[in-house]
Amino acid sequence: MNPFPPKYQSRTSKAAPIYNASGLRANASELPLAVYNLGMALRSLPRSKSLGVMITASHNDWRDNGVKVAVDGHIPNALDEKKIVSLMLDVQDPPPPNTHKAPLTVGVDNRYSSLYLCRILCLGWGGSTRFIGLCSTPQLHLFSSQSYPNHKTFNLSISDLRSHWTNNLTLAYESLLHTPKRQTLHVDCSNGVASIVIEPLVRSLNYLTLVLHNTGGGTGGGKEADCNTILNEKCGSEYVQKSKKPPKLYDSSDTYKFREDSNNDIWCSVDGDVDRIVFYKVISTASPLIDDASIKLFDGDRLTCLVVKYLKRVTVNLSLNIGAVQTGYANGASTRYLEDVLKVRVLCTKTGVKHLHEAASKFDVGVYFEANGHGSVVFSPYVLKLLTFDYKDERLKAEVKILKNIVKLCNEYVGCAVADMLLCLVAVDEIGWDGVEEFYADLVSSTTKFFVADKNLVECNGDETKVLQPKGMQEELDEAMREVGGGGRCFVRKSNTEDCVRIYAEGEDDKVVRLLEDKVRVILG
Ligand code: NG1
Numbered sequence: 001m002n003p004f005p006p007k008y009q010s011r012t013s014k015a016a017p018i019y020n021a022s023g024l025r026a027n028a029s030e031l032p033l034a035v036y037n038l039g040m041a042l043r044s045l046p047r048s049k050s051l052g053v054m055i056t057a058s059h060n061d062w063r064d065n066g067v068k069v070a071v072d073g074h075i076p077n078a079l080d081e082k083k084i085v086s087l088m089l090d091v092q093d094p095p096p097p098n099t100h101k102a103p104l105t106v107g108v109d110n111r112y113s114s115l116y117l118c119r120i121l122c123l124g125w126g127g128s129t130r131f132i133g134l135c136s137t138p139q140l141h142l143f144s145s146q147s148y149p150n151h152k153t154f155n156l157s158i159s160d161l162r163s164h165w166t167n168n169l170t171l172a173y174e175s176l177l178h179t180p181k182r183q184t185l186h187v188d189c190s191n192g193v194a195s196i197v198i199e200p201l202v203r204s205l206n207y208l209t210l211v212l213h214n215t216g217g218g219t220g221g222g223k224e225a226d227c228n229t230i231l232n233e234k235c236g237s238e239y240v241q242k243s244k245k246p247p248k249l250y251d252s253s254d255t256y257k258f259r260e261d262s263n264n265d266i267w268c269s270v271d272g273d274v275d276r277i278v279f280y281k282v283i284s285t286a287s288p289l290i291d292d293a294s295i296k297l298f299d300g301d302r303l304t305c306l307v308v309k310y311l312k313r314v315t316v317n318l319s320l321n322i323g324a325v326q327t328g329y330a331n332g333a334s335t336r337y338l339e340d341v342l343k344v345r346v347l348c349t350k351t352g353v354k355h356l357h358e359a360a361s362k363f364d365v366g367v368y369f370e371a372n373g374h375g376s377v378v379f380s381p382y383v384l385k386l387l388t389f390d391y392k393d394e395r396l397k398a399e400v401k402i403l404k405n406i407v408k409l410c411n412e413y414v415g416c417a418v419a420d421m422l423l424c425l426v427a428v429d430e431i432g433w434d435g436v437e438e439f440y441a442d443l444v445s446s447t448t449k450f451f452v453a454d455k456n457l458v459e460c461n462g463d464e465t466k467v468l469q470p471k472g473m474q475e476e477l478d479e480a481m482r483e484v485g486g487g488g489r490c491f492v493r494k495s496n497t498e499d500c501v502r503i504y505a506e507g508e509d510d511k512v513v514r515l516l517e518d519k520v521r522v523i524l525g
Pocket residue numbers: 022058059329351352353370372374447494495496497498502
């Protein structure tokens with residue numbers, strides 16, 4: 001069955017899972033061969049590189065799984081990604097021997113299929129490995145960057161690596177606190193590895209009480225019938241950001257109620273592999289039913305504004321070129337706030353952190369967040385150099401001290417939800433969450449899925465805000481935007497992580513957005 005009306009049909013194919021900017025992702029049952037081939041493909045990457053793999057499907061359904069590769073700690077660049085893809089498609093027989101000296105650093109999330117797929121990947125790799133066990137994707141990136149046999153941390157045990165990570169974040173956060181005062185943050189761990197990753201911080205942070213919820217991270221995260229805590233289901237950052245509802249609370253001992261008396265509590269939700277975070281406050285509800293509760297969401301767009309505002313304030317004398325990076329999913333009101341009020345340049349890239357991270361490195365200090373909470377701060381070599389100088393001027397000295405701690409907090413390879421959590425808490429200290437709420441009023445928006453037989457029929461332009469193929473579709477979308485008026489904006493693109501096309505619609509009220517989304521669905525067929 002072709003997903004689109006005949007006028008848009010050009011070719012049909014149902015491709016096998018393949019590596020892309022978001023890694024490899026599919027239903028776990030479809031993955032073994034692709035994962036084995038990916039392991040073999042890694043043999044042919046340069047021996048001088050330090051390689052890592054994380055077995056995870058992030059925010060996806062618990063039945064899915066996938067692999068994210070780290071090259072010298074980073075998300076693979078375009079060249080390495082291309083090489084991985086072509087080697088996976090054209091497997092050599094017999095495979096080349098594995099001549100890598102550095103072991104492959106391997107981490108897993110808590111999906112029932114993760115250990116199985118990890119084993120298969122290691123068979124494909126056929127060389128030595130350094131197994132981290134349950135960890136977050138940002139931890140895997142960081143730990144794998146340090147896996148050269150001559151690296152100073154190479155001989156550290158895994159538990160030392162973990163303690164080093166915890167201590168580093170604790171020290172950086174506590175040094176950044178303006179006026180240390182005890183505060184409480186509720187964390188929805190999405191029944192993923194977050195509870196395991198964050199638990200040591202619960203003990204080490206002196207001024208922050210972290211109350212962890214949905215902590216089924218060690219128990220399989222959705223292992224069919226025998227597990228009652230389900231990874232990412234009605235919980236976690238993806239659910240909260242897209243549905244704008246508080247998470248379901250799974251733990252039987254969890255007595256928290258989203259009620260009127262919880263109005264001022266601050267919550268955050270992370271995703272299954274802890275590289276996304278959104279914050280929120282629950283809006284008063286008299287009903288005991290969680291489905292009746294709503295939230296005031298501080299999504300990635302608002303976090304970008306918060307962090308940019310903070311960075312501008314604490315580096316006023318260093319006068320750095322601070323910029324922001326967003327995707328088409330960024331709420332238009334946030335882009336206007338960044339440009340018109342905070343007066344920073346905003347770049348728009350393709351969806352996928354890899355693209356945002358690359359673009360952010362064009363600034364002295366680049367702040368990026370996808371609306372869904374994937375984000376970080378990137379510092380240019382120029383700024384890192386500035387931080388090594390000895391300043392006589394007291395104001396510069398103080399600013400450099402702050403910036404050094406921010407650099408220490410942020411994961412330089414890929415956004416880390418835990419680092420972002422601490423950075424946002426520092427940044428919000430002076431203005432409070434009410435201040436963040438006042439930045440701007442969100443335009444109404446919706447991101448929905450459209451299931452098709454072949455999502456690859458949709459091809460987009462550079463930043464994925466316009467359709468190039470099927471021909472004629474963009475003209476129809478433009479027409480729909482004109483017809484609905486009311487600041488209506490929409491775009492469609494194929495998902496890299498799910499078998500669907502995503503529809504984004506935005507406008508000044510619900511009516512405009514609903515109308516626009518309906519029109520887009522009709523256009524898609
Ligand atoms: P896809 O499935 O390509 O839309 C989703 C997110 C991305 C990014 C990746 C990786 C949306 C609309 N898309 O990508 O922003 O986070 O997952 O996890 O949220």
